[in-house]
Amino acid sequence: MNPSRSLIAPVTDRVIYVNALLSVPPARAFEYFTRADLLTEWLTAAAEVDPKVSGKYELFWEPTARENNSTIGCRITAIEANQLFAFQWRLPKRFRTFANGPDPLTHMVVVCV
Structure with missing residues (x-):
């Protein structure tokens, strides 16, 4: 083996793709x-959602400690009724050393087809 070559490939794509087949129509999945x-x-203890571009997308797993375990400050970045929903995502405060930087925030896209 060539000692100058790494066994770990460099990260070139910072996108994670996840597909899920749900037993509901696309419009219901969107909801x-x-x-x-x-x-x-199904996901969180409390939520504040304003379903429009730039609207709030804040999920709270500890509603009494909203700053600690939430997506506080996140916004919706794209929305097409019953088809596409995109939003910013922040990790809980305890993970801030490797996430939640402003350039750019993690971005989630949900496509319902």
Whole structure:
């Protein structure tokens, strides 16, 4: 083996792709990401969602300690009813040493087809 070559490939794509097949129509899947009442059924303890571009997308796993375990400050970046939903994502405060930098924030995109 050539000692100048690394066994670990350099990171060239910082995108993580996840596909999931849900047993609901696309419009209902879209609602599960854009409605606060539905987000609290499957993902978080509390949510503040204003489903429009630049609207709030704040999820709270500890509603009494909103700054510690939430997506506080995140905004919706794109929305197309029943089809596409994109938003910023922040990790809990304890992970701030390797995430949540402003340039750029983690960005999530949900496509319902």
